[in-house]
Amino acid sequence: MPSARRVPARATPAWLARLVVVTALVGVGAGVGGGLVYLGLHTIQHLAFGYSEGTFLEGLLDAPPASRVIALALAGVIGGVGWYFLRRWGRRSPARTIVSVESAVGGRRMPGVVTLLNAALQVIIVGLGASIGREVAPREVAAWWASWLSDRAGVSARERRILVACGAGAGLAAVYNVPFGGAVFAIEILLAEISFATVLPALATSAIAALVARVVVPANPLYVVEKLPLQPQLVVWAVLAGPIIGFAAVGFVRLTRLAQNHRPKSWGILIVMPVVFTAVGVVALWLPAILGNGRSLGQLALTATLPVVVILLTTVVKTAATVGTIGAGAAGGTLTPSFAIGAGLGLTLGGIWELAWPGEPIAAFALLGAAAFLAVTMRAPLTALLLVMEFTNQGPDMLAPLMLCIAGAVAVGYVLERGRVTGVA
Template identity: 80%
Template sequence: MPPARSATGSATPRWIVRLVVVTALVGVGAGIGGGLVSLGLHALQHFAFGYSEGDFFEGLLNAPPVNRVVALAVAGVVGAVGWWALRRWGQRSPAHAVVSVEQSVNGRRMPPVVTLLNAGLQVVIVGLGASIGREVAPREVGALWAGWLAERAGLSARERRILVACGAGAGLAAVYNVPFGGAVFAVEILLAEISFATVLPAFAASAIAALVARIWVPANPLYVLPELHLSPTIVVWSVLAGPLIGCAAVGFVRAARFAQAHRPRSWGILIVMPLTFLAVGVAALWLPAILGNGRALGQLAFAAALPVLLILLTTVVKAAATLGTIGAGAAGGTLTPSLAIGAGLGLAGGAAWNLLWPGAELPAFALIAAAAFLAVTMRAPVTGLLLTMEFTGQGPDLLVPVMLCIAGAVAVGYVLERTRVTGVA
């Protein structure tokens, strides 16, 4: 973000003040947006499943099982009608087409009404139990706000690009209370540039957003884990498991890409989405942890709270439910679903490994695999690492095996994706 300069070569104080003010306002707006998304999501969950205390999974277990089917059926109808109308509007009037955060970073303007409706539909379906991530909605709201501010402040195209990315990262930071992860998400994924011009506003915006959102969003980590310890067996497992996790993550990414490419393009969504959501609701009668954005399954895996085989079955069905939701035409993310799937796979793999070489806590395997799986699906090793550590509140004790596993998984993921693109055997 090069500063404007006077004839003497000094930075213009007015330019600096304007940029500082706009960056701060980006953080405040993203924090409010993330807080409202979180409030709306929880309100819908409490309404749909009739609970007032405890977390989403506890509410699912205490509510009548039929609520799972009814809530998903309603979500399928609302989502189908909403996105059919929204996308039809965009087809008839390109100025009202949905613009993604990545497209906005690259210069496209996000239409306010369409963007807010698209984000609102995501909150509604996830609140009613749809199996997809909620993180795209606050990112879109943050990017929309940042783009609007940049235009009103008369910032340059490069300044706008940086602030839109910072707004998206700040939205992520706000809704999950992950200021470091949100800032690095903006720098590593959206901007792919590490410099003072990108890091400073990203840090400031995400920190402010997370601070503002604490009015609504709990400050405690998203997942609760027991105290974990480093051991030789967990280090060796991390090295060996990394490539396998990378293969699984690439398979999930390719399946999600295929599902999105073949989702209904017109009125077909009015049939496919309700039926798909209904099928997920029926499956949830036996496996309730497949519902929602993945936090329920992730917590079960991190705590090893159910038999390992049951968690593994839930993980497989969760992956299928998420892919089906994407293929049905829903908008949303795969961040927390990926984390949950990785945790479930890691728990199962760790349980098998412990039979050969005991000595490590099962939640440690889930944590390490979750970070590696997320890093591959996001194509961002640093962001995957930091988000997992902030989500779980873990310190440096397991940093070495997590980094080793991420390195192996991302390396395999890179090779497999490069082979797919180039066609090299």
């Protein structure tokens, strides 16, 4: 006779119905939060640079060049003052400390006011042109909502952990319209567990969030890229370039980690952030694509609308600007900056490859470079693969070279990071 322990005591129709309702509400809240982040970001961009339609880069180019410096200086002041008081407030009381999504998944409670203010500051500075990703804000808002809702619903600690992770993934899915990528982000990165208990709510919340956010978030892919054909030279290039891109990605990860560890701890942010941001604005007078979360550079690399040398220069400066922004004390992500830097690096390596074996559309090299670089920086090959496919709306022809390039990059990243931990590197 089977033991009664095989059937959870909570597995009743009422419990199941409540869990379904909570899961759906997590998805709806993540969709609303993602939509609000999208609207806020684009409203600030349009107001700061005086354009009403077109892309962020087009708005920058049409606006007076001095607006880039003014907007970045303003972002530095707002961010510096905002995070100074927010972090100082948190130091006075642990209950008001900024809590990351990863910590929330681990069980810590996210204070509502602090979380929302932290997200708002991220949206403001990215909207004004700061060189950092926007994806952390919707993830934090959605994770906070899932945490608050879980506490009110009285779910178990394990259920709460799963819902918070799924909420964060759903926030990502909402703001970028990537339902599959958001679900896999929650499963692969935050939960590191594949089971019915994690997959079903991850898929449901991300799908609901993406559908809700679609009221304001465009349904078209984030990047406009032609459908790329599979050719032999691309497969060979993927195998050879993957390790190189992985090495570069590890360097970027270490630079951002170093910047994070040495950011101003107290009143220094009031000086450092405005100075660094203004300096980035000055450089943007010549290289406007370094501003924002990286979408501009990513699109330029994927379409190769500028000479390869200019793309490479912009990629190097974008890397420095992103690291500097993190080092100045800003909160934010590196998802789209990593995509952009990887695309620029891939385009550069592809341009060299074309001299020896021409024939492949150069956008394919940028695409593979973006995926491989992102896989290493996120430590999530599956998430990176799916995000890139959804970002660019590519078909199955690109799967094989993408997987080969990602595998080579992640293998190198694993070896280098493992060597660093053991003291070899």
